[in-house]
Amino acid sequence: MRILDMRECAVAVQSSMRNAAFDFGEMTTSVVAVITDRVADGKPVIGYAFNSTGRYACGDAMRARFIPRLLKAAPDSLLGQDGLIDPARAVARMAMREKPGGDAERSVPIGTIETAIWDALAKTLRKPLWAVLAERYGTGPVANRIPCYVGGGWYQPENDLEKLQDELRRHLASGYTAVKIKTGGLSLDADCRRLDAALAIIGDSQRLAVDANAAMDLPRALAYAERLAPYNLRWFEEPVGVHAYGDFARLAEAYAPPLATGENLFCRQDVANLLEFAGFRPGCDILQVDPPQAYGIAAFAEMVALLEAHGGSRSRVFPHGGNMMSFAVSAGLGLGGCEAYPGVFGIFAGYGESMTVTDGTLNLPDLPGIGFEDQPGLYALMQELAA
Amino acid sequence: MRILDMRECAVAVQSSMRNAAFDFGEMTTSVVAVITDRVADGKPVIGYAFNSTGRYACGDAMRARFIPRLLKAAPDSLLGQDGLIDPARAVARMAMREKPGGDAERSVPIGTIETAIWDALAKTLRKPLWAVLAERYGTGPVANRIPCYVGGGWYQPENDLEKLQDELRRHLASGYTAVKIKTGGLSLDADCRRLDAALAIIGDSQRLAVDANAAMDLPRALAYAERLAPYNLRWFEEPVGVHAYGDFARLAEAYAPPLATGENLFCRQDVANLLEFAGFRPGCDILQVDPPQAYGIAAFAEMVALLEAHGGSRSRVFPHGGNMMSFAVSAGLGLGGCEAYPGVFGIFAGYGESMTVTDGTLNLPDLPGIGFEDQPGLYALMQELAA
Numbered sequence: 001m002r003i004l005d006m007r008e009c010a011v012a013v014q015s016s017m018r019n020a021a022f023d024f025g026e027m028t029t030s031v032v033a034v035i036t037d038r039v040a041d042g043k044p045v046i047g048y049a050f051n052s053t054g055r056y057a058c059g060d061a062m063r064a065r066f067i068p069r070l071l072k073a074a075p076d077s078l079l080g081q082d083g084l085i086d087p088a089r090a091v092a093r094m095a096m097r098e099k100p101g102g103d104a105e106r107s108v109p110i111g112t113i114e115t116a117i118w119d120a121l122a123k124t125l126r127k128p129l130w131a132v133l134a135e136r137y138g139t140g141p142v143a144n145r146i147p148c149y150v151g152g153g154w155y156q157p158e159n160d161l162e163k164l165q166d167e168l169r170r171h172l173a174s175g176y177t178a179v180k181i182k183t184g185g186l187s188l189d190a191d192c193r194r195l196d197a198a199l200a201i202i203g204d205s206q207r208l209a210v211d212a213n214a215a216m217d218l219p220r221a222l223a224y225a226e227r228l229a230p231y232n233l234r235w236f237e238e239p240v241g242v243h244a245y246g247d248f249a250r251l252a253e254a255y256a257p258p259l260a261t262g263e264n265l266f267c268r269q270d271v272a273n274l275l276e277f278a279g280f281r282p283g284c285d286i287l288q289v290d291p292p293q294a295y296g297i298a299a300f301a302e303m304v305a306l307l308e309a310h311g312g313s314r315s316r317v318f319p320h321g322g323n324m325m326s327f328a329v330s331a332g333l334g335l336g337g338c339e340a341y342p343g344v345f346g347i348f349a350g351y352g353e354s355m356t357v358t359d360g361t362l363n364l365p366d367l368p369g370i371g372f373e374d375q376p377g378l379y380a381l382m383q384e385l386a387a
Numbered sequence: 388m389r390i391l392d393m394r395e396c397a398v399a400v401q402s403s404m405r406n407a408a409f410d411f412g413e414m415t416t417s418v419v420a421v422i423t424d425r426v427a428d429g430k431p432v433i434g435y436a437f438n439s440t441g442r443y444a445c446g447d448a449m450r451a452r453f454i455p456r457l458l459k460a461a462p463d464s465l466l467g468q469d470g471l472i473d474p475a476r477a478v479a480r481m482a483m484r485e486k487p488g489g490d491a492e493r494s495v496p497i498g499t500i501e502t503a504i505w506d507a508l509a510k511t512l513r514k515p516l517w518a519v520l521a522e523r524y525g526t527g528p529v530a531n532r533i534p535c536y537v538g539g540g541w542y543q544p545e546n547d548l549e550k551l552q553d554e555l556r557r558h559l560a561s562g563y564t565a566v567k568i569k570t571g572g573l574s575l576d577a578d579c580r581r582l583d584a585a586l587a588i589i590g591d592s593q594r595l596a597v598d599a600n601a602a603m604d605l606p607r608a609l610a611y612a613e614r615l616a617p618y619n620l621r622w623f624e625e626p627v628g629v630h631a632y633g634d635f636a637r638l639a640e641a642y643a644p645p646l647a648t649g650e651n652l653f654c655r656q657d658v659a660n661l662l663e664f665a666g667f668r669p670g671c672d673i674l675q676v677d678p679p680q681a682y683g684i685a686a687f688a689e690m691v692a693l694l695e696a697h698g699g700s701r702s703r704v705f706p707h708g709g710n711m712m713s714f715a716v717s718a719g720l721g722l723g724g725c726e727a728y729p730g731v732f733g734i735f736a737g738y739g740e741s742m743t744v745t746d747g748t749l750n751l752p753d754l755p756g757i758g759f760e761d762q763p764g765l766y767a768l769m770q771e772l773a774a
Contacts, residue, residue: 010451026452026484054486060447064397065413099441100601100653101629104489214487230560246663264488269630276633277664315656372397 002037010057019045020215028057033386047120051112052321058109107266112297123369133332145361147337153181168201176213177360211237218247225255235260249279260286263320282312290320349378389424397444405573407602413445421772434507438499450729501683510756520719532748534724555588564747577720590626598624605634612642620646620674636666647673650707669699677707733766
């Protein structure tokens with residue numbers, strides 16, 4: 001198996017959403033195509049991916065460093081014993097001549113390329129990626145539906161409460177049963193009114209999570225924790241600064257229900273530090289690393305293994321992203337579930353046309369690879385890139 | 388004061404050096420020009436900087452996000468009370484619409500632009516940057532010479548020991564008295580032979596430091612620590628992974644002489660974690676953050692203040708970089724000194740032509756700004772960028 005060519009293009013995400021920390025008005029993402037010499041079902045095998053949600057396009061680093069390093073590698077040096085490209089070897093090759101540390105600058109471009117290689121690999125094997133991942137990293141038979149909640153409840157500049165309730169009604173009507181809404185963008189009182197408005201629609205507080213997007217300092221997070229605790233919410237996400245491990249630890253002492261974090265951890269060492277220093281409670285708290293942003297799926301599987309070695313459970317892992325890549329990883333590895341962003345990030349959100357939401361679960365696509373082919377808008381853009 | 392235009396170009400560093408972790412064969416850097424509406428001594432005031440040593444060029448992020456955000460800002464919104472651009476305000480503006488976390492991806496482009504703004508600011512004030520920094524962040528009169536050691540002793544593919552000794556003789560003959568050599572790239576025994584060979588030239592072990600470039604795991608670092616301790620070296624730099632705070636802490640318990648780290652810490656939270664979790668000994672260990680790679684000089688000054696709040700001393704801070712930017716910061720803030728890379732990174736290494744090394748110290752340039760004008764090869768490239 002050989003990589004013949006690799007391409008990247010930056011695409012605007014076109015979202016007007018705002019959370020407690022920032023808005024998405026200029027957000028872009030890198031779409032990647034890995035063109036191989038394989039043919040499956042009469043079509044050339046091309047792997048696709050994009051760099052998920054919330055990190056800007058990174059094509060310059062790909063074109064200047066990571067793509068040339070892969071294309072210049074002796075092709076056999078990238079292969080596993082099965083004669084197919086080994087994603088971990090591809091990552092090691094891309095990391096050549098990289099200075100240690102500063103992971104976030106390279107974990108997104110490398111992870112996106114790695115994810116596209118998995119797409120090509122699964123297509124070569126004529127299997128869905130979730131099935132390939134289940135064979136390599138799974139713990140048993142794959143459920144044919146995975147739990148899925150909506151990452152929503154973004155702040156609206158006008159009629160926020162009314163729009164929030166309308167949004168949640170739409171999600172329930174669409175078949176979702178659990179949602180996450182933003183918090184920390186208003187005063188504590190106003191955010192609690194928002195929470196009450198959401199609960200009036202959702203009902204069960206175990207079906208509702210809140211997300212502060214790392215925008216609070218410790219005193220504010222502690223004040224929120226005190227008010228939120230009686231709600232017994234599903235989880236309280238990114239209450240404090242991403243690497244403020246000490247603050248997270250103090251909050252974990254003060255707040256009994258689950259905390260959640262991880263979408264801004266980019267390497268295994270970040271997760272190790274979370275477990276060692278942040279008071280992260282493996283049996284309780286939720287880990288949310290985003291695979292294509294954190295060196296890819298193989299690295300993500302190592303992070304899950306690390307969590308398990310600390311007594312944690314896969315059922316407490318919900319990969320960030322809300323896209324076909326995170327669905328495949330969640331299903332294949334047997335994780336707790338994943339988020340979805342229906343209608344929020346244009347063609348980069350949502351899921352395949354053959355997939356449906358029922359009772360808060362999503363069925364798995366039965367297409368080779370990640371299944372982007374089931375998303376016509378996104379797949380058209382990907383095909384254009386590879387043409 | 389207005390920013391009229393900003394430019395960036397990526398330049399190959401052209402270095403063949405290798406340390407324990409990686410080689411510099413593909414290394415590039417971003418050169419930046421900030422063109423203002425001010426005139427000083429009959430010339431338009433243009434601020435310059437580059438992204439220091441060891442991190443790749445980052446022009447795509449500058450052009451896509453940080454430069455447009457600054458150029459679109461209402462000019463008055465960037466000014467301090469003195470009517471001049473306030474670097475901290477410029478950083479806040481550049482950080483607009485950035486998702487929290489993932490600092491390494493933006494701290495280098497933002498920090499490089501911030502440093503170029505300082506150059507423009509000092510030129511507008513018709514003062515050397517070190518003098519401006521001494522007024523804002525200093526602790527008293529600025530010494531007219533600063534301590535300076537050579538970051539050298541790179542591994543050579545052939546005749547390594549002989550070339551090492553030749554190199555060190557050259558440094559001593561040039562007026563340097565202290566050097567740092569690489570370690571961790573060979574076996575422990577071979578690295579100790581290297582150390583012995585270096586000591587045979589340098590003499591005093593307090594004038595010799597070693598640098599493992601974050602390439603060791605904990606068992607290996609502990610084995611090195613045991614062998615290195617009796618040498619009582621000036622410091623043992625980056626023994627373990629950049630964010631392996633737990634490993635650093637265990638090493639700090641086992642190794643009495645100073646450890647050093649920080650060139651791969653990119654934000655204040657990284658330094659806070661080092662102080663809280665890594666067993667970093669403020670009275671003993673050395674902090675080496677690289678200002679243009681870590682959100683710039685104002686952010687660096689905050690990190691120094693944080694260290695002092697933990698009982699540390701400026702005399703234990705040696706900014707990474709080995710260039711005119713780190714010299715100005717070291718002198719202006721009254722730090723312990725800085726490194727130099729004579730002849731290693733092409734036009735990006737070394738120092739101004741009017742500067743001389745005597746008894747291990749370097750005199751400060753008396754030119755407005757950072758003083759790149761005193762480095763003809765580099766300044767020609769900068770002028771071309773701004774033309």
